[in-house]
Amino acid sequence: MNRIIIEEIVKNVLDKIDINQNLSVDTGSNGIFKSMNEAVEAAYIGQQRLRDCTMARKEEFVNAIKAELIKEENINLISKLGVEETRMGNFKDKVIKNKLAVEKTPGIEDLKTEAMAGDNGLTLIELSPFGVIGAITPSTNPSETVICNTIGMIAAGNSVVFAPHPSAKETTITTIKLINKALSKVNAPKNLVVTLEKPSLEEANVMMNHEKITMLVATGGPGVVKAVLSTGKKAIGAGAGNPPAVVDETADIEKAAKDIVDGASFDNNIPCIAEKEVIAVDSIADYLIFNMKKNGAYELTDSYKINELRKLVITTEGRPNKNFIGKDACYILDKIGIKTNDNVKLIIFETDEKDLFVVEELMMPI
Numbered sequence: 001m002n003r004i005i006i007e008e009i010v011k012n013v014l015d016k017i018d019i020n021q022n023l024s025v026d027t028g029s030n031g032i033f034k035s036m037n038e039a040v041e042a043a044y045i046g047q048q049r050l051r052d053c054t055m056a057r058k059e060e061f062v063n064a065i066k067a068e069l070i071k072e073e074n075i076n077l078i079s080k081l082g083v084e085e086t087r088m089g090n091f092k093d094k095v096i097k098n099k100l101a102v103e104k105t106p107g108i109e110d111l112k113t114e115a116m117a118g119d120n121g122l123t124l125i126e127l128s129p130f131g132v133i134g135a136i137t138p139s140t141n142p143s144e145t146v147i148c149n150t151i152g153m154i155a156a157g158n159s160v161v162f163a164p165h166p167s168a169k170e171t172t173i174t175t176i177k178l179i180n181k182a183l184s185k186v187n188a189p190k191n192l193v194v195t196l197e198k199p200s201l202e203e204a205n206v207m208m209n210h211e212k213i214t215m216l217v218a219t220g221g222p223g224v225v226k227a228v229l230s231t232g233k234k235a236i237g238a239g240a241g242n243p244p245a246v247v248d249e250t251a252d253i254e255k256a257a258k259d260i261v262d263g264a265s266f267d268n269n270i271p272c273i274a275e276k277e278v279i280a281v282d283s284i285a286d287y288l289i290f291n292m293k294k295n296g297a298y299e300l301t302d303s304y305k306i307n308e309l310r311k312l313v314i315t316t317e318g319r320p321n322k323n324f325i326g327k328d329a330c331y332i333l334d335k336i337g338i339k340t341n342d343n344v345k346l347i348i349f350e351t352d353e354k355d356l357f358v359v360e361e362l363m364m365p366i
Contacts, residue, residue: 030177031194036206039161042191043132044212047159049189051129055108061188062107062155068182069102069147069175078143078178081171086139088326088363093267094143101147107155129157130234131214134207138220140270140326140363142168143175145219150179150193161213162195163204165220173197208233241272242361247280247288257291265296265345265365270326277358278348285350292348298333298340300349308336309347310357313364320362329365 033039050058068074079094114125133153137145146162153160164172172195179193196203207213208231216228216235225237245263247256264275280288293299300306312335313324324332329347330340347366351357357366 031180031191032173032176032197033194034197036161036163036196036203036210039194039196040132040134040207040210040212043159043161043194046189046191046194047129047132047157050154050157050159050192053157053189055111057188058155058157059108060186061183061192062151064182064186064188065147065151065154065179066102068178068185070099074178075099075102078171078175081174082143082168085170086142086168086326088140089267089270090328097141097144097267097271098147101144105148105151107151110152111156127156131158132212133158133160133215133217134210134213135160135162136204136216136218136220136224136228137162137164137168137172139165139168141219142171146172146175146179149217154192158215159192159194161207162193163207164195164199166199166201169199172199238272240361242276242359243273245275245278247278247284249281249283251284253284253287254291257288258295261292261295261297261346265329268326268328268363269365270363272361272363276361279353289348292346296343296345297348298329298338298344298346300347305336305338306349306351309366312336313362313366314356314360318356318360320360320364325363327364332364332366 033042053061069078075095075098079091079098082094083089083091111127113127116123116125133149135145135149135153137149142164146164149162150160162172162176176193176195183192208216208228214234216231216233217237218224218228218235219238222239225239228235229237245256245260247253247260260275260278266274269276278288289297289299300309309332313321313332315321324335329344330342333340333344333347345365353359
């Protein structure tokens with residue numbers, strides 16, 4: 001046998017022995033580590049083992065995660081934690097979001113192998129994993145982001161190290177523990193999904209710059225997205241959104257009104273995909289407002305109250321007041337002296353296109 005081939009075989013065997021020796025030092029519990037370096041090293045070893053798993057096994061891992069998380073007690077637990085810890089959104093809508101993440105996030109079904117044949121031969125295209133992915137998650141959707149990221153990343157053969165927002169650490173850690181509980185039931189490799197006991201900005205920076213992190217995924221504000229895109233690594237960023245709803249005379253006005261109120265008030269407007277402002281043509285504007293009010297919107301018409309609202313929820317620097325992000329419409333109205341019933345879920349008023357309420361994403365049901 002060729003000497004070079006023999007040396008290559010020996011090297012590969014020694015590499016695998018090294019990996020297995022390192023794996024015996026498991027300092028994390030349920031994927032929770034004290035330092036980012038420990039977490040990344042453990043995830044790296046886990047991914048080496050995942051690499052050797054068949055697609056059928058990866059599907060088994062994904063199905064186990066979904067089966068565990070869809071249990072009513074677990075959905076309720078992480079949804080309740082999300083509200084109590086972050087003080088944003090509401091329990092009912094978080095249950096819907098978590099269920100949606102579990103049930104609708106695709107697994108291996110999106111991994112299609114393609115083959116093309118012709119006069120010049122055969123071409124086979126097969127997707128391969130990146131390795132260890134570093135994922136930064138937000139306080140607005142902590143458990144939902146972890147669920148969605150985990151399912152897709154493991155299905156594709158990656159392990160994932162989460163750097164959660166510190167204000168949502170308990171929700172994130174609890175979700176990861178449930179995921180690892182599910183994975184242990186089907187004898188998946190250890191440490192495919194890991195995080196820290198005490199997340200911080202400093203530890204997130206360690207993760208972003210770690211040599212064994214081959215890809216970064218960030219969900220959050222413009223700052224964190226810019227940070228991952230500036231590392232020089234492969235990166236995907238999901239940042240802020242401020243989507244308008246445009247309604248003209250061709251629309252089903254009654255349906256549009258209901259859908260806008262439902263969407264803009266969902267989880268108190270913290271999803272970046274929720275409607276943030278409405279642009280309506282004059283001919284249908286009044287009828288649209290009438291129907292929005294029928295579906296749970298409260299209209300402010302007093303300019304003094306509108307200015308009070310502006311001073312309350314927008315800082316002097318023109319940024320959202322964090323004390324009101326994700327709060328109920330009734331709670332916000334109460335702070336400007338307006339008492340309403342629990343049926344009110346959205347605040348509306350007419351303004352111009354340059355207003356900060358229009359151009360800035362507030363993540364409030366306004």
